[in-house]
Amino acid sequence: MINLGEADDPYLIFESLNHKGKPLNQADLVRNYVLMRFQHSTSVGGEQEIVYEELWRPMESRLNGVMPEFLRHYGMRGGRNVRKGDIYIASKFEMEKLNSPAEVKASLANMKEAAFTYQKFLNPLEESDPRIAKRLKGILELDSTVFYPFLIRLYHSWEHEEIGIDEFLRxxxxxxxxxxxxxxxxVPTNALNKITLELCLNLTDSKLDGWLHERLTHGAGSRHCPNDQEFSEALVVQRIYPRHKIARYMLVALEESHQHKEPVDIDSATIEHVMPQTLSPEWKIALGIDCADLHDRWLDTLGNLTLTGYNSELGNDTFDEKKVKLQNTHFELSRSLLNYSQWGAAEIEDRGRKLAGIALQRWRLE
Incomplete structure (x- = not known):
């Protein structure tokens, strides 16, 4: 217990006791430093309490346990790298440049706006524009959170009408x-953090979509963006199923590209291997003498995968048996299988190339 006098600031004491002691939530330390900037008005109903209730507390209430991660990404929005253990130091460094309580309040107001935006990254349903919400959902599902510092800046530009909605979507x-x-x-992901920081550092004020396209598509080495030929070929031959998150995301996107007037229930769909994961005697006969090599090479490629609500029923059925069960499917990815009379390496490659053609349009570079 520490007894404080009227002139003592509890937030200053809290900071001095904990900054180099037992590790605490970095957001707690940032909050206390911010409130220390208003130590001239610590009485009940004073400016310190108003700042907490009107600016800081709404952020904590919205973001709850992810407040430290938000502060890290917010601190990186200008192009400076902030490690998880340095959130407090980085925030303090930024706040120390502010000379008056009014400047601190203005800075906190900007932070609060960004925090409310950040909440939409975590829960895209809170975004009122369905076009933006859909794209934010994609970023979340792909776990591409490395872009969040740049997205904070990008979203700010759109909300403040510095760019239009079409440019923002592009x-x-x-x-x-x-x-x-x-x-x-x-392509290794270890360079993405540095790429994001460079985008934040060099963000332009005009023709933002053209600038971003140029930045993303003209890098070399670890910054390389695969061209159409590389992307298309990889979609045909790469084992994508083991990377379940990207496999499902792509299959769903390819299914949605057909723009059904009566959409199927994507959420309940599962990924089905057309040529099954375990070959039955019937499958081995159908595939021929090289069935083991063929199975190893093509099993997990895009051309051999589909979405269906019949996964548990299809199992190791022969291709003809699967086609019978898929006669009434509403999934276009599965309906396309009905066009094939048999299923082997040639058919898997053919379907993979057709899906790659759709993918080139869905994830185009233009």
Missing amino acids: CLDHLESFYVRRLVCG
Whole structure:
């Protein structure tokens, strides 16, 4: 217990006791530093309490346990890297440049606006525009959160009418195409943080979508963005199923590209291997003498995968048996299988190339 006098600031004491002691939530330390900036008005109903209730507390209430991660991404929005353990130091460094309580309040107001935006990243349903919500949902499902510092800046530009909605949507599409192409082609992800910081540091004020497209598509080495030929070929031959998150995301997107007037229930659909994961005697006969090699090479490729609500029923059925069960399917990815009389390497490759053609339009670079 520490007894404080009227002139003592509890937030200053809290900071001095905990900054180099037992590790605490970094957001707690940032909050206390912010409130220390109003130590001239610590009485009940004073400016310190008003700042907490009107500016800080709404952020904490919205973001709850992810407040530290928000502060990290917010601190990176200007192009400076912030490690998880340095959130407090980075925030303090930024706040120390502010000379008056009014400047601190203005800075907190900007932070609060960004926090409310950040909540939409985590829960896209809170975004009222369905076009934006759909793209934010994609970023969340792909786990491409590395772009969040740049998205904070991008979203701010749109909300403040510095860019229009069409330009904003094109920028979001550029980011997704860049990310998906790199994932499919196996480009290492360890450079993405640096790429994001460079985007934040060099963000332009005009023709933002053109600038972003140029930045993302003209990198070399670890910054490389696969071109159409590389992307298309990878979609045909790469084993995509083991990377379940990107496999499902792509299959859903390819299914949705058909723009059904009566949409299917995507959420309940599962991924089905047309040529099954375990070959039955009937499948081995159908595939021929090289069945083991064929199975190893083509099993998990895009051309051998589909979406269906019949996964548990299809199992290791022969291709003809599967076609019978799929006669009434509403999934276009599965309906396309009905056009094939048999199923082997040639058919898997053919279907893979057709799906790759759709994917090139869905994740185009133009």
